[in-house]
Amino acid sequence: MNDEQDPKENPWMKSMLIWAGVIVALLLTVSMFGAGATAEQGSAMSYSSFRDKVAEGSVKSVAIAPDQISGELTNGDRFTTTPVGNDTGLVKLLDDNGVDYSGQAEETPSIWQYLLIQSLPFILILGIAFFVLRQMQKGSGSGAMGFGKSKAKMLTEKQGKVTFEDVAGIDEAREELEEIVEFLKNPGRFAKLGGQIPKGALLVGSPGTGKTLLARAIAGEAGVPFFTISGSDFVEMFVGVGASRVRDMFEQAKKNAPCIVFIDEIDAVGRHRGAGLGNGNDEREQTLNQLLVEMDGFEANEGIIIIAATNRPDVLDPALLRPGRFDRQVVVPRPDIEGREKILEVHMKKVPIAPDVNARTIARGTPGFSGADLANLVNEAALMAARRGKRMVAMDEFEAAKDKVMMGTERKSMVMTEDEKKMTAYHEAGHALVAVHxxxxxPIHKATIIPRGRALGMVMRLPERDNYSYHRDKMHANxxxxxxxxxxxxxxxxxxKVSSGASGDIQYATKLxxxxxxxxxMSDKMGPLQYEEEQGETFLGYSQAQRVHMSDETAKLIDKxxxxLVDAGYDRAKDVLTTHxxxxxxxxxxxxxxxxxxxxxxxELIETGKFERPDGDVIKPSEVPSVGTSIPKAGKKRKGPFGGGDPKPQGI
Structure with missing residues (x-):
């Protein structure tokens, strides 16, 4: 496409030409009225000086007007002066000194000048009104008085074309959307069997799973106009603006049909009606009502496919989710190990990778990562390699980047005493030893006593494969x-000497x-019944559980x-650690x-009593406490303040 645009097709160029014409017209008008007067007028002179000049014989000629006298000196200079009172002796003074004088009638503008002067304010007002009307008629809604227009933008190849080749790890969702693209390219293939194009597809998934990326891939593959807009762009403080923008968006879509309209974060406008205080926000509900009518109302919108994305399908209005509006709900899940490997390979193409990098190993070590998390991981590894002055990104950088993403940045500036380090080492060793047995x-992936994030140390365990359900024996092991x-x-x-460092462990065990x-x-005494249910709303990222109606005896039995279960886990850990x-x-x-x-x-250390470091050194640590340390012996367990020998809970 030629980058040079015709000024008639460029709205910015047209506006500039209009304003340039207005400015030139004003300048011509001013110059027309002021040029003649400026050319004839000379320097101002007082009336007394004028009489003195006449008496000296320095004045050659004058033109006398009722309110001004202008003339020429003998040296050729022009001058003007204003007469004072009714000077009857001026004519005699001019005659005595031989000055050529004449009378000058008062200038009256021509009929055209008079009409121009009178009509100039009206022309200016009409010009301003024309400019405002032009702005209101703009389809983009970005001009003045354009808040009723849609803010949908047409996506073009200039903004970075994305195809289905750039989408990996979500094959099922990709296949469903590829069918929509195929329908747009070859509708006759489906129409032969009576098939109709889906009117809408709702992409549902956690943040970062690739919903917007899928929509961009559809735009790159479909070959039809693609409009994109956010759900929050509809709602404003003015009542009726959102509904007006919905109507304008569908009018634009009809002019470009067949086309695709992508609404990102549709939950901003599509929330369940009547769910809020005071029956919700009237403006938002009017916007939703207009959206429902436009998608599947009395007047059909043929050739317009609506694709929307949300991570909160539970809050959407049921009328928005029914077939006819969103015929398909495409779930975009977090990728499994195969999907993570493919996503990593896509992002690794953009950076120079060392031969020792294994995408499968990285994928195995990143369970639960979304596509955005994996892209961030590759970027962090590349930044780390650049800081280290390397030309290629090696496996060391990926491991360090993974630790940074999962556990936080190393707190190198944190100063810990020897006793604190020792306490942390035995704490993490206890976790690791129980996990081994x-x-x-x-299996354990890594154990460290380097402070990261809010933790003083950490034992990271990674599953050998993705788990979709957990068994009783694994829960007891955890x-x-x-x-x-x-x-x-x-x-x-x-x-x-027990510390508060186990607060997170206690919280996890209690929740489990x-x-x-x-x-x-999974309690024999309570049986296979549900005594708590998860609430749909979340607060600070944590879902709230609420107990169903039960008796006090049942609640006591549940707590018991x-x-x-927690005590059983405590006893199993104590048995392992005292034995080993x-x-x-x-x-x-x-x-x-x-x-x-x-x-x-x-x-290797637990099996043989020694291990080999990556640099080839064989290490055999001591089986007894380090020399010079003051580790107290295990004291006799005293009774806690709660009686019965129960220890005081720490950090709950």
Whole structure:
């Protein structure tokens, strides 16, 4: 396409030409009235000086008007002066000094000048009105008085063409949308069997899963006009503006049919009617009503396909979700391991990759990552390689970027005492040792005592494959692993030296035990019944659970079962760590010395008592506490303040 545009087709050029014409006309008018007078007038002179000049014989000629006298001096200079009173002796003075004088009648403008002067204000008002009307008639709605116009933008190839080749990891969603593109390209193939093009498709998925990317791929593949708009662009503070914008958007779409209209974050305008306080926002509900009518009302909109995206389908109005408006609800899930590998390969094409990078390994170590998370991971690895002065992005950068994304940035400036490091090392060693000896636990990927984010240390376990459901034995194993850090502190440092570092572990174990009892039916005494239900709304990112109606006896029994499950995990962790206390010292000393150990190094250390570092050094840590440290022996467990020997809860 030629980049040069005809001024007639360019609205900005047309506006500039109009204003340039107005300015030129004003300048010509001013010059027409002022040019003649400016040319004839000379320097101003007082009336007394004028009489003195006449008496001296320095005045050659004058022209006398009722309110002004102008003339020429003998040296050729022009002058003007204003007479004072009725000077009857002026004519005699001029005669005595031989000055040539004449009378001058008052100038009257011509009929054309008079009409121009009188009509100039009206012309200016008409010009301003014409400009405002032109702005109101603009289809973009960006001009003055254009708040009733749609803000939908037509997507062009200049903004970065995306095709289905750039979409990976969500094959099922991609196939459903490819069918819509195929219908637009070859409608006759489907019309032979009576098939009709879907009127709308709703993309549903978590943030970052690729809903907007899919829409851009449709725009790149369809070959028809593609309008994009956000749900929040419809609603304004003025009542009726949103409905007007919906009407204008569909009018634009009809002129360009067949076409696709993409509404991002449709939940901003499509929320359930009557769900808010005071029966909701009237402006938003009017906008939704107009959208419902335009999508499938009395007047059909042939050739217009509506594609919308949201991560909150539960709040959408049922009338918006019915067939005829959104015929298809396409779920865009978080990718599995195969999908993550394909997504990583797509993003890795944009950066120079070292030979040791294995996309499958990275995909296995990033369960639950969305497409946006994986793109961010590749970008972080590239930035890290650039900071290190490397020419290619190696596996080390990907591992460091993954740790940064999953666990947070290393807090290198944080100063920890030797006792705090020791406490953290034994805490993380307790988690790792219980995970190794629990068959149902996921394998360990890495253990570290380097502070990251809000944690002083961390043991990261990664599943060998994506899990879509969890079994009872794995839940009990996870409960024991979560209690491993607290039990290790108590065994090594004593009851009175247990820290608050296990607060997150206790919270996780309590939540897991509560779900097992109240929602998953994994308590023999409570049976397979649901005692709590998740609420649809979330607060600060956490869904709220609410107990169903139950008796006080049932609530007490539920609390007792939850306590029993957590205590069972505590006992399993204590049994493992007391049986393998030498391995606990071995692993803690290795963490104190090297701060970070991989899962393979931990397995090798526990099995053989030594492990080999990547640099080839064979390390054999001591099986006893480090020399020079003051680790107190496990003291006798005293009774807690709650009686019965129960320890005081920490960090709940």
């Amino acid at each position: 629990e068959p149902a636990s996921d 409960m024991a692993v979560s209690m491993g850090g607290r039990v290790a502190e108590e065994i090594i440092f004593g009851y009175d 035990a509560r779900d097992m009892v109240t929602q998953w039916g 079962e939850i306590r029993g 206390e030498k391995q606990l010292h071995l692993l803690a000393n290795a963490l104190l010395e090297y701060e970070t150990l991989s899962g393979d190094e931990i397995d």
